Amino acid sequence: MLEIKDLHVSVGEREILKGLTLSVKAGEVAAIMGPNGTGKSTLSYVIAGREGYEATTGDVRLNGENILDLDPAERAAKGVFLAFQYPVEIPGVATMTFLKAALNAQRRARGEPELQTPEFMKRVKEAAASLGIAQDMLRRPLNAGFSGGEKKRMEILQMALLQPRLAILDETDSGLDIDALRVVADGVNALRSPERAFIVITHYQRLLEYIRPDSVHVMAQGRIMRSGGPELALELEERGYQDYIAQEAA
Amino acid sequence: MAARQETVARVESIDVDAYKYGFSTDIESVKAPKGLNEDIVRFISAKKGEPQWLTDWRLDAYRRWLTMAEPRWARVHYPRIDFQDLYYYSAPKSTPGPKSLDEVDPELLRTYEKLGIPLREQEILAGVETRRVAVDAVFDSVSVATTFKAELAKAGVIFCPISEAVQTHPELVRKYLGSVVPVTDNFYATLNSAVFSDGSFVYVPKGVRCPMELSTYFRINEQNTGQFERTLIIADEGSYVSYLEGCTAPKRDENQLHAAVVELVALDDAEIKYSTVQNWYPGDSEGRGGIYNFVTKRGDCRGRNSHISWTQVETGSAITWKYPSCILRGDGSQGEFYSIAVSNGYQQVDSGTKMLHLGKNTKSRIISKGISAGHSQNTYRGQVSAHRKADGARNFTQCDSLLIGPNCGAHTVPYIESKNPSAQFEHEATTSKISEDQLFYAMQRGLSAEEATALIVNGFVRDVLQQLPMEFAVEAQKLISISLEGSVG
Numbered sequence: 001m002l003e004i005k006d007l008h009v010s011v012g013e014r015e016i017l018k019g020l021t022l023s024v025k026a027g028e029v030a031a032i033m034g035p036n037g038t039g040k041s042t043l044s045y046v047i048a049g050r051e052g053y054e055a056t057t058g059d060v061r062l063n064g065e066n067i068l069d070l071d072p073a074e075r076a077a078k079g080v081f082l083a084f085q086y087p088v089e090i091p092g093v094a095t096m097t098f099l100k101a102a103l104n105a106q107r108r109a110r111g112e113p114e115l116q117t118p119e120f121m122k123r124v125k126e127a128a129a130s131l132g133i134a135q136d137m138l139r140r141p142l143n144a145g146f147s148g149g150e151k152k153r154m155e156i157l158q159m160a161l162l163q164p165r166l167a168i169l170d171e172t173d174s175g176l177d178i179d180a181l182r183v184v185a186d187g188v189n190a191l192r193s194p195e196r197a198f199i200v201i202t203h204y205q206r207l208l209e210y211i212r213p214d215s216v217h218v219m220a221q222g223r224i225m226r227s228g229g230p231e232l233a234l235e236l237e238e239r240g241y242q243d244y245i246a247q248e249a250a
Numbered sequence: 251m252a253a254r255q256e257t258v259a260r261v262e263s264i265d266v267d268a269y270k271y272g273f274s275t276d277i278e279s280v281k282a283p284k285g286l287n288e289d290i291v292r293f294i295s296a297k298k299g300e301p302q303w304l305t306d307w308r309l310d311a312y313r314r315w316l317t318m319a320e321p322r323w324a325r326v327h328y329p330r331i332d333f334q335d336l337y338y339y340s341a342p343k344s345t346p347g348p349k350s351l352d353e354v355d356p357e358l359l360r361t362y363e364k365l366g367i368p369l370r371e372q373e374i375l376a377g378v379e380t381r382r383v384a385v386d387a388v389f390d391s392v393s394v395a396t397t398f399k400a401e402l403a404k405a406g407v408i409f410c411p412i413s414e415a416v417q418t419h420p421e422l423v424r425k426y427l428g429s430v431v432p433v434t435d436n437f438y439a440t441l442n443s444a445v446f447s448d449g450s451f452v453y454v455p456k457g458v459r460c461p462m463e464l465s466t467y468f469r470i471n472e473q474n475t476g477q478f479e480r481t482l483i484i485a486d487e488g489s490y491v492s493y494l495e496g497c498t499a500p501k502r503d504e505n506q507l508h509a510a511v512v513e514l515v516a517l518d519d520a521e522i523k524y525s526t527v528q529n530w531y532p533g534d535s536e537g538r539g540g541i542y543n544f545v546t547k548r549g550d551c552r553g554r555n556s557h558i559s560w561t562q563v564e565t566g567s568a569i570t571w572k573y574p575s576c577i578l579r580g581d582g583s584q585g586e587f588y589s590i591a592v593s594n595g596y597q598q599v600d601s602g603t604k605m606l607h608l609g610k611n612t613k614s615r616i617i618s619k620g621i622s623a624g625h626s627q628n629t630y631r632g633q634v635s636a637h638r639k640a641d642g643a644r645n646f647t648q649c650d651s652l653l654i655g656p657n658c659g660a661h662t663v664p665y666i667e668s669k670n671p672s673a674q675f676e677h678e679a680t681t682s683k684i685s686e687d688q689l690f691y692a693m694q695r696g697l698s699a700e701e702a703t704a705l706i707v708n709g710f711v712r713d714v715l716q717q718l719p720m721e722f723a724v725e726a727q728k729l730i731s732i733s734l735e736g737s738v739g
Contacts, residue, residue: 050690072693081694088691092709101705102695109696141709158695 001026001197002047002166007058009039009046016042018222020058024166024215027194031208031233032201034219035241040201041085043219044170047199048082049075062166076102077109079165083155083172089143095154096138099124099161106162127160131187149180156187167191168199173207185210205237220244282339288312291444294339298413301420311433311443318437324600325629325661326569328542331507338445338478398462405461407491408453412480415451422453426484430513430550430577438509438571439546446480446511454489454520463719465494479510485520487553492523494722508567509544518553518580523561525718526574527726529733530566537596537625540568547574551583551612559586560603561717563726565733568597573631575604578612578643585614588717590726592733593626593658602632602663607643607673616647619711622658623734633665636673643673651681652710654703654734704731 002024009017016039024030034040045053047060049072060068067075090098104114115123128138131153143151152172159167169188173181188198188211200211208216208230216232218225218241225244226232282293291312295305320331402409408419415423433443454460485491495512508530514522524547533540543566549558560574576585587603605614614634622628628651636643651660662679684706692702708715708727715723 048690048694050694051686071699072690073696073698076694076696084691084694088685088687090688090692090706090709092712093705098692098695098705101701102692102697105698105701106696162695 001028001063002199003059003061003064004047005059005061007046007060008056009042009053009058010056011042011053015056016222017046017055020219020223022217022224024197024199026165026197027192028215029192029198029200029211029213031213031216032199032219032224033203033205033216033233033236035244036203038220039222040219041170044082044168044199044201047075047166047168048072048080073105074109076162076164077106081159081162081164081167083152083159083167083169085170085172085174087143087146087151087155089141089146091141091144093142094139095142096121096124098142099138099158102158103161123161124157127157130190131157131160132183133157148175149177152176152180152184153187156184160187160191163191165195166197166199168201170201171203172200173202173204181207182210205233208233218244282337284337285334286312286336286338286445290338294445294447297339298416300416303424304416307428307433308444311440312445314434315437315440315444318434318440320437321571324571324631325627325663326571326598326600328569328598331542333441336507339447401461405458406455407458407460407464408451409464410451411448412446412451412482413448415453415482419451419453422484423451423482426482426513426515428513430515430548431511431546436546438544439511442478442480442509442511442546446478449479449481449510449512450483450493450495451481452483452491452493454485454491456486457488458486459489460491463492463494477508479508479512481510481512482515483513483522483524484515485517485522485556487518487520489517490521492525492719494525494527494719496527496529506540507542507544510546512545512547512574514547514549514558516549516551516553516556516558516580516583519555520553521557521559522549523559524549524574525722526560526562526564527722527729528562528564528566528570529729531568532566532595532597532733533568535595537568540597541566542569543567543572544569545572547572548577549575549585550577551580551585551609552577553583554580554609555582555584556580557584557586559588559717561588561714562601563590563592563714563718563729564599564601565592565729570597570599570601572601573603575606576614577606577608578614578640579608580612581609582611583609584612586717587614587616587618588714589618590621590711590714590730591619591628591630592621592623592730593628594622594624594733595626596624597626599627600629600631602630604633605635605645607634607636607640607645609640611642612640613643614645616645616649617714618647618649619714620649620651620660621654621707621710621730621734622651622660623654625657627659627661629661629663631663631665633667634675634677635665635667636670636675638669640670641672643668643670643675645673645675647675647677649677649679650710651679652707653681653683654707700731700735703734707731707734 004020004022007017007020032040042053049070055068059066062078100120107114133153172184200213213230215227216230217227282290288309291308295308431439434440452464483493514524516522530541551558558576564570574587578585585605591599591601593599603616616632618630620628620630630649634645649662653660660681664677666675684703688706689702707730715726718726
């Protein structure tokens with residue numbers, strides 16, 4: 001599904017990713033863990049195509065196709081979804097309006113017919129109900145005045161609606177209490193399928209108790225330092241990231 | 251839409267020196283020579299068969315105009331206008347129009363298409379000649395207009411060109427004309443008083459709720475209003491009227507200078523809602539050409555508990571100089587101003603309002619949304635004042651500016667004066683940019699840069715769009731997106 005090879009990325013003058021290589025297969029849930037400031041969010045931005053996060057060398061392929069030259073909307077239409085660590089407020093734009101515009105823009109880009117309002121409403125309402133999102137929240141401006149937990153649930157709602165091929169969750173667990181965490185994890189688990197891959201970026205093992213990863217990758221200093229199975233997350237929880245930081249100093 | 255089609259002149263004639271197309275001097279039709287003097291004023295008045303009092307009124311305005319100077323305080327820049335080099339009376343009909351849509355500027359046609367205007371109406375808007383002759387026979391709205399007139403007559407509402415009202419209801423015109431915007435009000439209003447071409451006249455009798463929204467759309471075949479439009483609306487005691495001016499279709503006009511005057515009078519317990527969509531030619535992408543729009547619009551809440559509300563969506567003109575205002579004279583009267591001003595390219599907008607609180611317990615509310623893109627400059631200029639007798643006057647003002655791109659400017663110039671200690675004025679102003687975060691977020695969900703910008707902008711102007719009648723709001727929303735095309739990405 002996703003192949004990243006020797007990726008170098010600079011933001012401004014600073015090189016953040018320094019030769020990152022990562023492979024995620026369809027159906028896989030890959031967890032990326034690592035200390036603050038190692039470029040985890042940068043990685044998510046590069047995959048999603050944010051301006052200013054350009055690869056100097058290296059390759060990012062989605063289902064064999066190099067996506068580095070595509071703009072964010074084109075990548076979205078090809079199935080890339082990013083659940084933001086800090087979802088953005090869009091004042092005055094009703095959540096429902098935004099969701100419909102986004103979904104239909106993607107469908108148009110893929111040459112699929114646009115969804116009409118009744119069918120769209122049905123899908124949104126179902127997804128909202130399963131995530132415990134109240135109907136009146138859908139009429140409010142997107143993310144404006146939402147609590148931290150509400151914003152994160154709204155991200156998962158969008159993911160459920162847009163049905164991406166590759167979903168990246170950037171510290172979706174940050175700022176969530178245990179109940180909200182469970183709701184979010186259930187939402188993610190419901191979307192797991194053999195055709196879909198997930199990259200779950202997190203600091204803590206806690207989220208991975210609810211979303212069981214197939215692989216765990218330790219990221220530090222702009223690279224994947226070590227990869228393993230779910231047991232690696234437990235080891236990290238015990239020992240922390242000091243080994244990987246120490247390596248740098250040595 | 252489709253307002254004042256007769257003035258929607260030929261599409262080719264859109265340059266700064268548009269006059270080279272418009273008015274040849276050898277045609278014997280109704281037209282005065284270039285320049286302005288007392289004879290021209292008399293000529294205009296005579297052509298319209300006006301009574302002596304009105305001729306004198308025009309002449310008085312002209313003589314006063316000679317002593318006045320152009321206002322220079324607005325934040326707009328343009329070459330000095332030679333007022334002796336303009337025509338003050340002419341009929342756009344005298345110019346040959348395109349023979350078919352093939353001859354019309356394709357860019358204009360694309361805009362019509364985006365607005366969803368049917369082909370036949372596109373031809374009329376673009377001034378295709380064959381249609382112009384037969385317009386009465388083919389245009390659907392004519393029959394609509396006829397039934398519409400019958401219904402208004404039943405309610406006792408007078409809605410006609412002001413030139414007709416001068417003949418049929420001289421007592422009303424004489425009583426109210428110039429009673430809100432005095433002859434000497436300002437340079438452009440005074441010029442308009444001397445040479446005004448035509449415009450709407452509305453009178454709603456006591457206690458009548460006008461049964462439908464009045465739109466210039468229904469007046470299109472009756473006249474050409476020209477560049478010096480004059481509108482007068484009177485709502486008698488306890489009446490209500492909603493008036494829509496303008497057209498979301500782009501207007502290409504051979505007259506570069508427009509100086510209109512609109513006067514509204516609301517008597518006791520009367521309410522007037524006045525909505526405008528202005529989409530005149532803004533000039534090309536280099537800032538050449540475009541309309542200069544110097545308008546004086548004012549409403550007088552003359553009666554107790556009267557209510558005047560202005561809503562405007564301004565996307566056109568190279569220069570906009572416009573301050574629809576309310577004189578809150580009657581005790582308990584209310585004034586409102588809701589505005590969206592969009593500027594792109596090299597447009598310059600200096601617009602806002604005045605709320606003059608004279609009566610007791612008067613209230614006003616101002617919501618202004620300015621959106622600047624390209625190299626444009628967008629200024630909100632507003633005055634709120636309380637007279638010393640205006641006990642309990644209240645105002646709320648909110649001015650928000652949105653910048654798109656690094657080369658545009660937004661400015662807010664509020665003037666607040668209170669001579670009464672019990673007056674309460676609140677002013678809030680914000681300036682923001684469409685953030686990269688917002689754009690990236692929306693694009694990550696699949697929206698193109700332009701779709702994302704349009705969505706964010708529509709969110710920004712939502713509380714003003716809600717003030718517009720439904721179908722007008724939908725068109726206005728499309729229009730704003732079209733105006734901002736090419737401003738991102």
